[in-house]
Amino acid sequence: MSPIKDIKRRDFIKVSGMLTAGLVVARVPAIAGTKGLSALYQRGAVTTYFKSKNELQYIGMPVGGINCGTVYLGGDGRLWLWDIFNSNQEGIEPKVVDWGYKVQDKGTKVTSRDGACYIQPSKDIRPLEQGFAIRINYQGTTIVKRFHYDDWDEIKFEATYPAAIIHYIDAKLPLTIKLTAFAPFIPLDEDNSNIPVTIQSFELKNTGTTPMEIEIIGWLENAVNKFSMTKADDGKRINKVFNTKTHVSVNASFAATDLAKANNTGDAGSMCLSFIGTDAVGIPSFQLPFSADNFHVSKTDEASVNADEKLIGGIGSSAKISPGKTIKKDFAISWHFPNVGERINVPDARTGHYYLNKFKDAPAVADYVAAHFSFLSGQTILWKNTWYDSSLPHWFMERTFSNISALATTTSHRFKTGRSWAWEGVGACEGNCTHVWQYAQAIGRIFPAIERDNRQRVDLGISLQPDGGIWFRGEYDKRPAIDGQAGRVLGCLREHQMSADNTFLKTNWPQIKRATQFIIDQDKNGDGMTDTPMENTLDAVWDGEIAWIVGLCIAAVKAGGVMAHEMNDNSFADRCNEYVAKGSKNMDAVLFNGEYYIHRPDAVKGRSGIGSYNTCHIDQVLGQSWAWQVGLGRINNKDKTISALKALWKHNFMQDVGPFEKQHSGWRPYALPGESGMVMNTNPLKEANPYGESATWQMGYFYECMTGFEHQVASHLMAEGMTDEALILTKAVHDRYHAFKRNPFNEIECSDHYGRAMASYGTFITACGFEYHGPKGFIRFAPKWDKKNFKAPFTTAKGWGTYRQKETAGVQEHVLELKYGSLQLQTISLEKWNVKQQKGKVMIGAQSIAANFEQQGNNVLVTLSKPVHLQTNQSLRIFI
Known part of the structure; x- marks a missing residue:
């Protein structure tokens, strides 16, 4: 009997964290049908979740700096989780849920890596006391309210990573309150995005006719050595108030009896609660619970207690608000816990966190944030506004970008040496796994310097072997994974393209060449199709010629050839081109079954081992998908590629995965009955033993919906003009979260905040038809819809901004407006929607720029007479 049949429907809904089946249907409308499809294209409004709709309890938006641990912003504005103490546990909430049926070969117990937080979402994890409250004196009455779910008639949460806005509403108060919560997040500025701090910025407006007095107070428990030093004689907790010209702060520290022992723990360090500005009073010992009577400040500057006692510090700031006026109160919570933790066992980890290069303790973080608050907050909000100021749908912009928040969780780390290091998901599967992280398109576009360093330091350094193979988990697993190998070569091309000059490619070309040659060498019979059994992302060694691996390797070798050509290594470029031509021809001829691409079994071993064989596999044209991300053009026949994608849509996408899941067992619950998704593998030909003659636990993967793979397919659908399908698939994931x-910011695969989910950014790239090559000064835009009224953000090697195009009176206007940094350009490729180009003009401000316009089919290539260097707030305009 299928395990699903053994679960009562009401128990199934209960364990999934839902209330009733009817509510689920009502909350998340179906996406099928003409009306629903049209709605997907509409701009709409920011996704807003409401207390009144019971939509706040699971929200956990990461609001700490990247690579600084995990601090969640809850739906009501309270901070929770606080995974900043270097425990590196598996999952945001290590737990076991009895799902009631067998998962893979592990029995019925579902752990964090198997989807425990998908079926039973985490909430309300509060290892320390922290919060904010407001006291209001209005018309002779004093009102005290916590910024807490229970204290407001309505709370609205606007889900706009990296800065969320929360509205607090009390119908009886003539006061609007808006909280903007974030950590500094500035694309291309990885250092100022790597600050261990979270900022809570309150904005209050008196909408009444009489003045009111308010005081906002924040509090924070001293959690330094909270978990390691628990006995009275272990030492003292100390809170100390200090005032500077830019902030008022309470520093939380620990004075240990055994200093060496205390300093060697993951929770050793310091914390700081700060008010940005001077109009505040610090409270070294704040008492909870409080009321209007004890909403007070302390007259001392320091307090201490024994290690086994709780010590809470606070800061209060008051103001008088006249009718119609608005005030702001900015608070920051910083932390500094230098020890990475023993579970990450590489030499670089012993040096501590990357932020140690800039900050000696939490007060130093507070000093820096306060001194640079205008820049840090201003650039973060500028990016947020730039990202969401688009003609693309709000929900689409949210889903394709929000997964980069995994960098601000304990999935992702950066050590003092500068080395980046990551689990696959929080605390699970170590070592920057190449066959997972090669799907993640976001980092290379938002923080390209991090990815360049990771390629050079790890993939082409620590992990590169004499034969060109790249260890797929760094020091943790000294084998190459063939898909990870190919993805890293493709990543090298992306990192080169996202550079301002050729330094990265010139420095690393000998290593990139070896890594590319390694891929070529895995084609034992010389037909251009990899056939060497090797590890892949589905955790098994497959025999034969496998379409998704063959295609990925063809794309990687084509990337190698492009880089060889740029390095004037013509003989190697010819070798790559020969491999690509042969492989593409044979893949199309041999591995296409008339509808989709397949896995041809090994001639000797046959189907004795696991594989995808004649089945419809989600990644079957992954190589072509990757090719669109880096401007490589086609590696597979267009008609056959479209046919393969249509097959995936026909056989693998399901508006309700329930019936399919009832027929199979062993899958992990990343999509549940009643939810839409694209499953990994299907058997359209109804073959017996479609995945091989020997049952293995890895077969459970084939029945799952894993968002990273779904996003990869969505990006490819978008690239090929199948925009309806791309949006429906992306929306299916969006609705599941x-x-x-469950938490909209935590796409789960093998544990929480899974790295592969950052493939979602690739769908944004292909929606814009974006290509970029920094060293060549080349950029391209070819939007997939709304061509006559399109607007979207873009990032380049050294700058970011807004691109827009429109038509007025038969004239196409294309504008690149730089909001940050600088941008060198010489060639711009655009699409034409008029039949014939008559003339063109390029302007920077009032200055006309000499340029040549060349029509190439439906495209126009605009070549400037010499490179131009746009600076912040400059715009380049092209008229056709």
Whole structure:
């Protein structure tokens, strides 16, 4: 009997964290049908979750700096989780849920890596006391309210990573309150995005006719050595108030009896609660619970207690608000816990966190944030506004970008040496796994310097072997994974393209060449199709010629050839081109079954081992998908590629995965009955033993919906013009992570905040038809819809901004407006929607720029007479 049949429907809904089946249907409308499809294209409004709709309880938006641990912003504005103490546990909430049926070969117990937080979402994890409250004196009455779910008639959460806005509403108060919560997040500025701090910025407006007095107070428990030093004689907790010209702060520290022992723990360090500005009073010992009577400040500057006692510090800031006026109160919470933790066992980890290069303790973080608050907050909000100021749908912009928040969780680390290091998901599967992280398109576009360093330091350094193979988990697993190998070569091309000059390619070309040659060498019979059994992302060694691996390797070798050509290594470029031509021809001829691409078994071993064989596998044209991300053009026949994608849509996408899941067992619960998704593998030909003659636990993967793979397919669908399908698939994931059901910011695969989910950014890239090559000064835009009224953000090697195009009176206007940094350009490729180009003009401000316009089919290539260097707030305009 299928395990699903053994679960009562009401128990199934209960364990999934839902209330009733009817509510689920009502909360997340179906996406099928003409009306629903049209709605997907509409701009709409920011996704807003409401207390009144019971949509706040699972929200956990990461609001700490990247690579600084995990601090969650809850739906009501409270901070929770606080995974900043270097425990590196598996999952945001290590737990076991009895799912009631067998998962893979592990029995019925579901752990964090198997989807425990998908079926039973985490909430309300509060290892320390922290919060904010407001006291209001209005018309002779004093009102005290916590910024807490229970204290407001309505709370609205606007889900706009990296800065969320929360509205607090009390119908009886003539006061609007808006909280903007974030950590500094500035694309291309990885250092100022790597600050261990979270900022809570309150904005209050008196909408009444009489003045009111308010005081906002924040509090924070001293959690330094909270978990390691628990006995009275272990030492003293100390809170100390200090005032500077830019902030008022309470520093939390620990004075240990055994200093060496205390300093060697993951929770050793310091914390700081700060008010940005001077109009505040610090409270070294704040008492909870409080009321209007004890909403007070201390007259001392320091307090201490024994290690086994709780010590809470606070800061209060008051103001008088006249009718119609608005005030702001900015608070920051910083932390500094230098020890990475023993579970990450590489030499670089012993040096501590990357932020140690800039900050000696939490007060130093507070000093820096306060001194640079205008820049840090201003650039973060500028990026947020730039990202969401688009003609693309709000929900689409949210889903394709929000997964980069995994960098601000304990999935992702950066050590003092500068080395980046990551689990696959929080605390699970170590070592920057190449066959997972090669799907993640976001980092290379938002923080390209991090990815360049990771390629050079790890993939082409620590992990590169004499034969060109790249260890797929660094020091943790000294084998190459063939898909990870190919993805890293493709990543090298992306990192080169996202550079301002040729330094990265010139420095690393000998190593890139070896890594590319390694791929060529895995084609034992010389037909251009990799056939060497090797590890892949589905955790098994497959025999034969496997379409998704063959295609990925063809794309990687084509990337190698492009880089060889740029390095004037013509003989190697010819070798790569020969491999690509042969492989593409044979893949199309041999591995296409008339509908989709397949896995041809090994001639000797046959189907004795696991594989995808004649089945419809989600990654079957992954190589072509990757090719669109880096401007490589086609590696597979267009008609056959479209046919393969249509097959995936026909056989693998399901508006309700329930019936399919009832027929199979062993899958992990990343999509549940009643939810839409694209499953990994299907058997359209109804073959017996479609995945091989020997049952293995890895077969459970084939029945799952894993968002990273789904996003990869969505990006490819978008690239090929199948925009309806791309949007429906992306929306299916978006709906599975609706806040009524689970945390919208935590796409789960093998544990929480899974790295592969950052493939979602690739769908944004292909929606814009974006290509870029920094060293060549080349950029391209070819939007997939709304061509006559399109607007979207873009990032380049050294700058970011807004691109827009429109048509007025038969004239196409294309504008690149730089908001940050600088941008060198010489060639711009655009699409034409008029039949024939008559003339063109390029302007920077009032200055006309000499340029040549060349029509190439439906495209126009604009070549400037010499490179131009746009600076912040400059715009380049092209008229056709």
